[in-house]
Amino acid sequence: MWIAGLSALLSHWRRKPLQLATLVLGLALATALWSGVQAINSEARASYADASAALGETRYAQLLPREGEIPLARYVALRRAGGQVSPVVEGRMTLAGESWRLIGIDPLTVPGDVAPSGANIAGDLAGFLTGGGRVYAPPEATGALAQALDIPVLPADGIAPGVLFTDIGVAQRLLGLDGGISRLILRDDQPLGLPEVATLAPDLDLRRPEQGSDVARLTDSFHLNLTAFGLLSFAVGLFIVHGAIGLAFEQRRPMFRTLRALGLPMRTLVILVCLELLLFALIAGAIGMVLGYAIAAALLPDVAATLRGLYGAEVDGSLSLRPAWWLAGTAIAIGGTALAAAGAVWRVGRLPILAAAQPRAWARASERRLYVLGGGAAILALVSLTAGLFGSGLVAGFVLLGALLIAAALALPVLLHAFLTVATRKARGPLAEWFWADTRQQLPGLSLALMALLLALSANIGVGTMVASFRLTFTGWLDQRLASELYVTAETEAQAPALRAFLEPRADAVLPIWNIDGRVAGLPAEIYGVADHPTYRDSWPMLESLPDVWDLVAQGEAVLINEQLARREGIGPGDPLSLPGAWEAQIGGVYSDYGNPVGQVLVGLPHLVARFPDIEKRRFGVRIAPERTADLARALRDEFGLPAQNMIDQASLKAFSLQIFERTFTVTAALNVLTLSVAGFAILTSLLTLAAVRQPQLAPVWALGLTRRRLAALELARALLLAALTILAAIPVGLLLSWTLLAVINVEAFGWRLPMFLFPRDWLVLGLLSLMAAALAALWPARKLARTPPAELLKIFVNER
Amino acid sequence: MSVRYFAALLLAVFGATAHAQGFAGMGTSADGYALPQPGTEFAFPADHGAHEDFRIEWWYLTANLRDQGGTDYGLQWTLFRSALSPESNEDWQSNQFWMGHAAITTPDAHFSTERFARGGIGQAGVTAEPFTAWIDDWQMTGIETGRLTTTGPNFAYDMEISAQGPFVPQGESGYSVKSEAGQASHYYSQPFYRIAGTLTLPDGPVEVEGQAWLDREWSSQPLSEDQTGWDWVSLHLDTGEKLMGYRLRSSIDPPYTVATWITPDGTPEPYPAGALTMTPTATSDVDGRAVPTTWRLQLSGKNLDISAAALNPQAWMDTAVSYWEGPVKVTGSHPGIGYLEMTGYD
Structure with missing residues (x-):
């Protein structure tokens, strides 16, 4: 009986290979993105662990x-x-x-x-x-x-x-x-x-x-970021799985009843259904692990480069397979399947044996369901608000983010339903009324896919805005910060005075860049000496400061600290600060210092040298007209034999900094694209499965005289309409997300807050792309409808089930 | 500490495995190092200091102690020096390797610990004048009268020493032959120390006093290749006389024995090879090793026939280079106390 039961259950998938593909692919994609991110994280952590164990x-x-x-x-x-x-x-x-x-x-x-x-x-x-x-x-x-x-x-x-x-x-x-x-x-x-x-x-x-170790602590936030993205992708993947399982179970209701009527006990049926799901989870999990490995292997070099550039953390560029990773991947595939199928299996278990085997539209729209969704959205929005107002730390930041996204996703069907209800009321003429009413009736079937699209789109807009805002701020800041045209390092301590003497008559100014490394407030920090020069007074990127702060710094009465240090320790202008060498200083100002993982303190150069006479005095910033930079570099090489790496001009330093910046977000961008692809796939599968169920609903409209072409065009229009509405909803959600990333997550993770800039052109491009994706996804079922032989549609009336 | 790591490390220092080339590789080649020369006169205080051009050297102090309740104790303080290569160098690059061993033996317990350091940076060394031998916080300051300190994870001691007699050259005026093949070392002793101080044991401090014996020896190849270990005694006889004797075991020849009789005024009477016989009469099981812990000693010229029995047969030095070292009680024709050292039994 077990074998027969199982083969009867599985026969469904033989007849619906597309549904099977959707289920397996959805689960595989979810597992792949999640385990890929985990593989990257565990590889990086293993590298840190090796390094710190070594020490x-x-x-x-x-x-x-x-x-x-x-x-x-x-x-x-x-x-x-x-x-x-x-x-x-x-x-x-x-x-x-x-x-x-x-x-x-x-x-x-x-x-x-x-x-x-x-x-x-x-x-x-x-x-x-x-x-x-x-x-x-x-x-x-x-x-x-x-x-x-x-x-x-x-x-x-x-x-x-x-x-x-x-x-x-x-x-x-x-x-x-x-x-x-x-x-x-x-x-x-x-x-x-x-x-x-x-x-x-x-x-x-x-x-x-x-x-x-310092490295593990510094990179924690980076890995939490990656994990959050992995989780987001996993959630989007589960939407697909949930949809596919829901549909398959709905379509198999008659089969379940037949099996029960033939004497299969309920317990056996439920166990068989679970076995079947476990089988799929294992297969899809295995495929997902292979895909995840490929994703991780492809992204790891960029992650390694980012970590090296940002934190100086070394990560092995090659991926090793860890047994724990396989186990975790399989577990997440099974867990995800269980999560996505729980509702469906529960309904099978309560299936009344004698009720009429009447198929209904899967998950019919009901007022009650919308209330539940709306209620859930409201509660999560409240959670998000609470986390934002009262929470602190990176975890609270991510709670705020996650709750916000899910609340928005849950609210989407409610909003769309409201919109469509209004549209139905305003509709004039039978066709328009049918179109709006039918769209509203289809909403539950599509809502999961639309939620997935909303998540992917808002993540895309949010992260895109964050990265673009960051880039704009960062380049502006680099221009201020890299004020000197040429940076020169003497080869030896002895050479430095001669170098300086050589440079001084040839340049507008020679600014020493001398620093010591020490610990400030318990963590490694850099302490730089600054000369009293207009270069700093005019262009240093100050966030807040005491009046005449540069005079105070020059007199040794105040020091400047970077934003990271200020935020980490909760200190600002006017506060005292203990520096290495039993140096009790007063903070005069806070400046922005993007991309630097450690704290930094700026003090008047003579005061630094007085306290640390042994400080290395080899580096100088040279102010000179930009067109004379190359000549000066040549003269330096001829005179002192300085190698190229000891003379870095402003342009290459900027290029290098920007390169590190771009690499930092390569992975983010790649995950973004993957998530969006998964959402597109979700829409396609939803539309395809709906198309099959909808024939009985379309046949009467066709019988009333609407051509198949017309019907197909309407189907396409409906898909585009829903996608457009979702895109519109995604923009404010995305902006809210971006604000959270800039003002909450960045501050917690990196220690700096960034101004937010808006890029409407990017949204337009993204919106058009999504519309095209939705149109493409809708085109296939629409074409199928347009080409459905009339006999097929007639049959609907013949063998009404 | 990883014992295996340091065991391997020590073998590396001494160059080879114990069985192939004598105990702890002491039979390895002496190429490039200075060699002991017969007829060399000791020059004090300079010779109390280190002889870095020789491969191996030690400052080896053992003491028999007793507390006010009559309980016997043994104490060991040893500083070994070894040159890793014939080329001398400065700072961290120094070729000098130092190792400290320290122990306290009670009738029913044995505590031991060790330290390692390299020369060149000041962490360990020996200066002749004023005399200081140290590794980390372990110190012997002063060689006529002085202070001896050690700390370990579970014991410590702080002792005062004062010499009651002269330094005594061993062998032929300090040239001590170790085998028929002629391997030798420079060797002198100070067997006349009075010693008193505090032992810190897990149960608390104990005030003790007694007699101590310092051995100074340096060489570049003290054993021949076939010699697998030695049994060595330093005895304080009740008559005020002292006896130093050893028995070098060979894998091919019969044991090679040497003895020096020291009169109460410090005059050495070296005995030729074979004059002393040392016979194990009882063996103890020390963690699976069969170690002879009672010996019969006979010296024909002195009508000496005594038995030396370990105070605590489990006095195993569980250090990276491991051996047995502990106090003995002497009975027979010439009763007394002393120290027994046995290598090559593991």
Whole structure:
């Protein structure tokens, strides 16, 4: 009975292959987008985890310098006081055309699990410590590196991408550091009676392992963004699945009754139906995983580039298959199917065996259903409003966003229904009245697809507006911020004064760009010295400031901070600020600093140099007439032999910054297009399935004298009308979404707020594209209708079911 | 700490596996390093310091202690130095590798710990004048009178030492031969320390006093390739006389034994190879290893026939290079106390 029952159930799909395709494809697409995003996220997180495990960041507490580096003498003093700490040197260097993070460890004091698992340091200790030393690299990179380094480069598994391991002494030599140590790992096995670290090293910052790495914290918001997009795509995909399952179950009502009448117990029927759905979920899930893998593999290089450009986080560009990912993908496919089919299966379970087997239009429009939708929309709108008014943090931002979108989607059928009701009342003439009434009657069948379209469109408008606003602001800001025409870096500290002397008579101004890295309010920050010059006074992008703030900065009475730091710490002009070197300063102003993940402080240059006389004094910004830039660069090269990378002109720096910017949003744009495609597909399938059901409704109208061509044209017009109305509704929703992204999500995720600009031309283009997509989707069923043989339509009256 | 990681690390330092080339690779080639020369006169205080052109060197202090309740204790403080290559270098690039071992033995417990460091940066080293030997916070300051400190995860000690007699050269005026093939080291001892101070144990501090023995030895190839380990004793006899003796085990030849009798005024009487016989009379199971923890010692010229039995047979140094090291009680013709060290039993 089980086999027979199942084969009877499955026979439906043999007869309706298109429905089957819709179901499987919808589910596969939903799974693909979701798991693709998850694959990207987990790959990136695995890379961060490798990198921080490599540094013992996740496992051990660490001691960090407040500024600069920890002197060797400080480390030795700590050891001689009994502290079991192990030194790490870290820095970036360019080898074989790529940027590498070079990590130097001391194998004699480091905890055994910090060194990369694949490196045989212990077995080759003399080689690792003495002579030139050794460098351990990810296996695939050793070939190129061997050419670039004068010491042996050995492959080792377990090294994060972009990371090189070597002895601390070798690292200091390669990085040109003079005995300084970047951080100290605090071992577990501290000796009996050792004083607290706070007493032992009051001059260093203690970071507990559970606080995680800076990179993981900085990139959290980026990954949450991606996840939100994945979820949105998944939701749109589920709309399709829900539609397809609903239709199939509606059409199989007679079959269910027949099976029950033949003696199949209800329990068995429900189990069979669930089995059938599980089968589809597994098949579609598998297809989805393959598609998702392809999507992730295609997008990962861009994501990696974004993360590197924005956060300096290294992510392996190649995707590895993780078992957890497969499991999660399959689970989400099954869960999604369950979610989409729950209603349908519930109705099967309550199917009265003796009721007339009369098919009804699937999910008939009823006042009650609209009330439910309207009520749901109102509640979600309230949730969204609450999150917006009282919530804080990124999660609240996404709750606001999600609730807003779903509320808008739920409200759509209610609004369309209201509109169509009004139109019906205004209609004159029988054909017009039938058209409006029939459109309204079809609304429930199409509403899911239209909701999907609304979601996709508003996401598109919202994200598009956000990106375009950001781009406009960013380019304007770059113009202000990159005021100098040429940026020059001396090759050595010794060369810098000569370079400056050479530049001064030839340029309008030579502005030192000197900075130290330190910790401000517990996180890494940059502290820059600025010369007192009109270049800054005229063009620095200030958001708020005390009066005559530049005079205050020049006198050393105030400092400027970037927006990120101000928002993160909730501080502003007039507030005090503790800087490295026990420097208590007052904040004089806040400026915008897009694209920078870390906090930044600007202080008067003489005051910075006075406090940190050892500051590196190699970089200068040169003000000069733009047309003379190339000549000056040439003169510098001839005079000092400066390599090209030490002289960067404003134009290439801008181009580089914009390139990073564009890459940041490549993934967003790609996901946007995918979501919109899924929505288009949803409309197509809805119209196709509706077309089949609608023959009984159209046949009488045809019999009354309307030609098939005319009917088809009306069908097309109806689809276009509904799409147009949805597009109109999507614009305000999209703008609201964009406002949320700019004013709430961006502030939380990146620490800056952006002004919003409107781009009506983009909406027009998007609207036209969507209309074309809807027209294309409607054209197929309309053509089918126009070509339906009259005999087919006549049959409707013959075998009225 | 990953024990296996450091075990491998130590083998790397000493160059090879224990069984192929003597215990802890001490039989590996000495190419490029200075070699011990017979007839070399010790020059103090300079020779208390490090001899970095030799491959291996140690400052090895052991002490027999007793608290006011009459309980016996043993204490060990050792600093090993090893050159990783013959080329010397500065700072982090230094070729000098340092290792510290420390332990306290009680009748029913044994605590041990270790430290590692490289030379060149000040984390570990030995200066001759004023004498300081240190690794991290472990220190021995002063060699005539001085202070000895160690901290570990579960114990610590802080002791005062003062020498009651002269430094004693071992072997032929400090040239100590280790095999028939002529492997040798420079070797002197200070067996006349009075020592007193505080042991910090998991149960709390204990005031103790007793006698200590310092061994100083440096070489570049102290063992021949076939020598697999040694059994070594330093004994404080009740008569005020001291006995140092060792037995080097070979995979092909019979054991090679050497002894030095030291009179109460510090005059050494070196005995030729074979004069001392050392015979294990009882074996203990230490974590699956069969370790001889009671020995019969006979020295023909002195009518000496004694038994040295471990205070705690489980005194295993579970360090990266592991061995047995602990206090012994001596009975027989010449009763006393002392220390026993045995390598190559794992």
